[in-house]
Amino acid sequence: AELMINITEQPADYPLKIEKGLLSQLGKEIQSIYPNEKIAVVTDENVYALYGKNVQLNLEEAGFSVKMIVLAPGEQTKSIDQLTYLYGEFIHFGLTRSDLMIALGGGVIGDLAGYAAASYLRGIRYAQVPTTLLAQVDSSVGGKVAIDLPQGKNLVGDFYHPELVIIDPDVLDTLEDTTFSDGMAEVIKYGCIRDKDFFNHLKKLDSRQMIMDNIENIIYTCCNIKRILVEEDEKDVSQRMLLNFGHTLGHAIEAYYNYEKYTHGQAISIGMVAINKICEDLGLSPKGSTQAIEILLNRNHLPTHLIDSSDYSEILPLIKNDKKNLDGSLKVVILEKLGQAYTIEVTADFFNPLLKGVS
Ligand code: NAD
Numbered sequence: 001a002e003l004m005i006n007i008t009e010q011p012a013d014y015p016l017k018i019e020k021g022l023l024s025q026l027g028k029e030i031q032s033i034y035p036n037e038k039i040a041v042v043t044d045e046n047v048y049a050l051y052g053k054n055v056q057l058n059l060e061e062a063g064f065s066v067k068m069i070v071l072a073p074g075e076q077t078k079s080i081d082q083l084t085y086l087y088g089e090f091i092h093f094g095l096t097r098s099d100l101m102i103a104l105g106g107g108v109i110g111d112l113a114g115y116a117a118a119s120y121l122r123g124i125r126y127a128q129v130p131t132t133l134l135a136q137v138d139s140s141v142g143g144k145v146a147i148d149l150p151q152g153k154n155l156v157g158d159f160y161h162p163e164l165v166i167i168d169p170d171v172l173d174t175l176e177d178t179t180f181s182d183g184m185a186e187v188i189k190y191g192c193i194r195d196k197d198f199f200n201h202l203k204k205l206d207s208r209q210m211i212m213d214n215i216e217n218i219i220y221t222c223c224n225i226k227r228i229l230v231e232e233d234e235k236d237v238s239q240r241m242l243l244n245f246g247h248t249l250g251h252a253i254e255a256y257y258n259y260e261k262y263t264h265g266q267a268i269s270i271g272m273v274a275i276n277k278i279c280e281d282l283g284l285s286p287k288g289s290t291q292a293i294e295i296l297l298n299r300n301h302l303p304t305h306l307i308d309s310s311d312y313s314e315i316l317p318l319i320k321n322d323k324k325n326l327d328g329s330l331k332v333v334i335l336e337k338l339g340q341a342y343t344i345e346v347t348a349d350f351f352n353p354l355l356k357g358v359s
């Protein structure tokens with residue numbers, strides 16, 4: 001059955017639809033929001049090889065005139081160069097302000113194509129069709145779009161909402177195991193910060209197959225938590241910040257190894273366990289909570305400790321360089337208990353327990 005969430009993040013108000021097989025109805029779904037003819041579809045080579053032809057045919061059968069723009073896969077594609085290339089392709093295709101772009105792919109394509117849509121002609125219409133678990137549960141809500149600079153990740157961007165988000169969990173079947181696990185780190189994060197029942201439900205799913213049997217509800221729950229936190233953030237203080245559980249340290253870990261040794265999901269998995277252990281030892285988080293989180297992450301094939309913990313002596317100084325900490329204050333997300341989080345301001349010393357045993 002189709003699950004639907006209405007995202008109402010002022011000034012945006014758009015539907016996010018989740019249903020297995022939904023990709024085969026893309027043409028019909030787009031028809032319901034878009035009366036014109038031209039559609040540029042931005043995707044990467046991997047996604048194109050698996051789904052590109054069908055998506056193109058499906059849109060053409062619905063009467064659209066389609067241009068497929070296929071980029072190399074990987075984070076390097078979130079660059080100024082590729083942004084420039086996209087603008088060129090849009091112009092060549094004759095895409096105007098009233099035409100539509102579809103971002104078909106993982107978070108890289110979503111961020112890059114989303115930023116191209118935000119900036120080309122001061123903003124064109126666009127729809128997101130996220131195809132990785134990470135993109136389905138994270139990038140598809142919140143309207144953040146960005147590209148990287150040589151100096152760092154996501155340094156140029158905007159808040160720019162799509163008009164429609166189409167999530168077909170069936171496409172996750174073709175993900176590599178590590179990419180699937182990567183998304184599971186974020187899924188588990190949502191349970192930790194906001195929903196204990198969801199966390200306990202995840203504990204019962206001990207194979208990728210069992211997760212896929214429940215995937216529509218899992219994605220719905222994650223997107224709904226993110227929607228609530230993002231919407232509350234407008235009225236309240238820093239609810240959105242809770243989404244950063246494990247991320248302050250995780251970002252530093254990713255950066256220290258040049259984004260090569262650990263994926264984002266792996267790095268935040270290590271980050272969530274490390275921060276929670278510090279908090280548990282300080283009596284800020286419940287006894288046993290670290291172990292519970294660690295078991296669930298490990299079962300999803302995620303690492304929970306650095307291979308070489310002596311690297312922390314060089315990783316901790318990087319925390320201060322995090323874009324979110326540039327104003328000098330350092331906030332960390334702490335679990336009051338499983339399913340409930342808050343933020344506190346700390347000094348960099350807060351992470352020092354990680355140096356224990358490091359000579
Ligand atoms: P990705 O887009 O690079 O996808 C990972 C790999 O999976 C790629 O090789 C891709 O080609 C392949 N792939 C995608 N869909 C597939 C499918 N259905 N079957 C088989 N292979 C498939 O990476 P990602 O993990 O999806 O996204 C990471 C990016 O997302 C980062 O740049 C990050 O900054 C960004 N991000 C943005 C937000 C946001 O709110 N905007 C949130 C989280 C992450």
Ligand code: ZN
Nearest residue numbers: 186247264268
């Ligand atoms: Zn994340």
